[in-house]
Amino acid sequence: MASALPKTMKAWVVVKNGPATSANLALQSTRPPPTAPTGSNILVKVTHAALNPADIHFINVLPTWLPFRRVATPGLDFAGSVVALGPAVPAETNLKVGTTVCGALAVAQVFFGAGSLAEYVVVPASLVAVKPERFTNAQAAGLMGIAGQTASLMVQHAALKAGQRVLINGASGGVGSVLVQIVKGLGVKVYAVCSGANEEMVRRLGADEVIDYKAHDPVETFLAEKFKDEPFDIIFDCAGGDGLYTQSPSYLKPGCKFITIVGGPSQGVIPFIKHKLRPVFLGGTPRPFHLLGLSPAGNFARQAAKYVEEGLIKEAPIDSEYSLEEVVQAYERVASKRAKGKVIIKVAEE
Ligand SMILES: NC(=O)c1ccc[n+]([C@@H]2O[C@H](COP(=O)([O-])OP(=O)(O)OC[C@H]3O[C@@H](n4cnc5c(N)ncnc54)[C@H](OP(=O)(O)O)[C@@H]3O)[C@@H](O)[C@H]2O)c1
Incomplete structure (x- = not known):
């Protein structure tokens, strides 16, 4: 572990199924951060998350009465820096403490309540792309995420x-x-x-x-x-x-x-x-x-990053950026179906 983790973290949780409104979502500041990553997982300090229409669907339908979804955190896309690596992270990933990574969490991980609208997430190393230098973390969360x-x-x-x-x-x-x-x-x-x-x-x-x-x-x-x-x-x-x-x-x-x-x-x-x-x-x-239905995967995140490096993706259209406290307003924007590019949440400074 490179640096000590705080004892608590901020994370959004689904309190009730329904639309992504303040009646059904709450920001909690006392969630336990993930424990040190095991196996080939990495621990990421999230700086940005990007929102998707699928998040709204999951908030609505994945039952909160399931024991492991009583305090489920939503969100698929993320960008942030690696703060710890599991012992079996393959050397060829070139991931180190401090590497900036981006991608989208597996749907199963979000189903089990460990989404990206949190200050820290544990992610399989295979699921991420290294952030292309040309883009900021906010842009990378959208580009290498679900979109x-x-x-x-x-x-x-x-x-x-x-x-x-x-x-x-x-x-x-x-x-x-x-x-x-x-x-x-x-x-x-x-x-x-x-x-x-x-x-x-x-x-x-x-x-x-x-x-x-x-x-x-x-x-x-x-x-x-x-x-x-x-x-x-x-x-x-x-x-x-x-x-x-x-x-x-x-x-x-x-x-x-x-x-x-x-x-x-x-x-x-x-x-x-x-x-x-x-x-x-x-x-x-x-x-x-x-x-087509996407199962988020590292090879798609890395393919998107390759398109960036090859100059095919030149721009990362961002519709709007909100603070972690403003997630409900941000979901309103997604639900409007009028977003031009991605709706981004700033979780922390890059
Ligand atoms: N199957 C999968 O794996 C998968 C993965 C990702 C997304 N999706 C789905 O794909 C859809 C698009 O996702 P997204 O993230 O791109 O959504 P999005 O960012 O919320 O899309 C918003 C955009 O849709 C445009 N739009 C709305 N109605 C339109 C219409 N009738 N004709 C043309 N454009 C229209 C809006 O433009 P105007 O304001 O100009 O109308 C706006 O720019 C969603 O339904 C999402 O759930 C599926």
């Missing part, structure tokens, strides 16, 4: 080729704003769907063309008209909405993938059953439907 990892998963699944033309729906959100940059960096032409208010940011991130879904409502009708003779090679959906998929034969090439991250087990199984399992002769849409 950057999900964007990396989507790109991996798509097997993109330079010169292709791709539509990205929800391009201004946490995931979309990273995805636009990676896809553009791979030499692909990016058509981004977002509201007009976010056009400037999305163009700066790399979109070649921006489609304002508010000015063209319903957007699928507009896409069918505009792109019927020039259909896309892939559609990435980071916002949801049935119509974009069911109408896709009008603007997505035959045999080409519709890849969505909205509608997984955490958001209802209906789209999956309707779109994945219903055959075309029973009214199914004749385009391959791929619903």
Whole structure:
């Protein structure tokens, strides 16, 4: 152990299931910090956490009556410095006391109540990326957390080729704003769907063309008209909405993938059953439907960091930053579904 840990730490806890409001969440200042890491775990002093829509879902549904969730801390994404290493942390990780790391906790860890909205977390060394120098801890918590990892998963699944033309729906959100940059960096032409208010940011991130879904409502009708003779090679959906998929034969090439991250087990199984399992002769849409679910993992965090190092990810869009005391307001911002990039919590100075 490099330095003595305090006897208590601050951490948010879920006191009751429901929306992420002050009725259901409380900041406690007397939580016991984790004990010294064992095996190949590391102890991280968290400086920043980034929030995700999934946190809100977990606060709502993971039962607080379970014995190990009576004082469960929410939060997946984190950045901070290593303060202690377990005896079996492999030397090839190059992790040392003082290394700044970032990533997202495994869902199981959050399920068992040890989330990232705390001053300290214990994390398997395999789950983290070393923070790229170019970005601050606040930016890294968002980029190498769920958003950057999900964007990396989507790109991996798509097997993109330079010169292709791709539509990205929800391009201004946490995931979309990273995805636009990676896809553009791979030499692909990016058509981004977002509201007009976010056009400037999305163009700066790399979109070649921006489609304002508010000015063209319903957007699928507009896409069918505009792109019927020039259909896309892939559609990435980071916002949801049935119509974009069911109408896709009008603007997505035959045999080409519709890849969505909205509608997984955490958001209802209906789209999956309707779109994945219903055959075309029973009214199914004749385009391959791929619903992806991220299991946070070190290889995705490190892939996002690699995209940073290779210059594909140039920017870390941050919507807003809040103090640890302001987590409820920060979750309100996430729940609004209007965030431009990530909502960040500053837990401590870098
Ligand atoms: N399956 C998985 O593993 C996985 C992983 C991560 C996230 N997700 C899910 O993916 C979705 C996006 O996540 P996120 O973190 O990027 O969310 P987010 O940051 O909260 O997304 C907010 C953004 O969505 C845009 N938006 C809202 N409605 C839209 C619409 N109808 N059309 C186009 N854009 C719209 C908003 O832009 P405007 O203000 O301009 O409308 C805003 O910029 C969420 O549903 C999340 O739960 C799934």
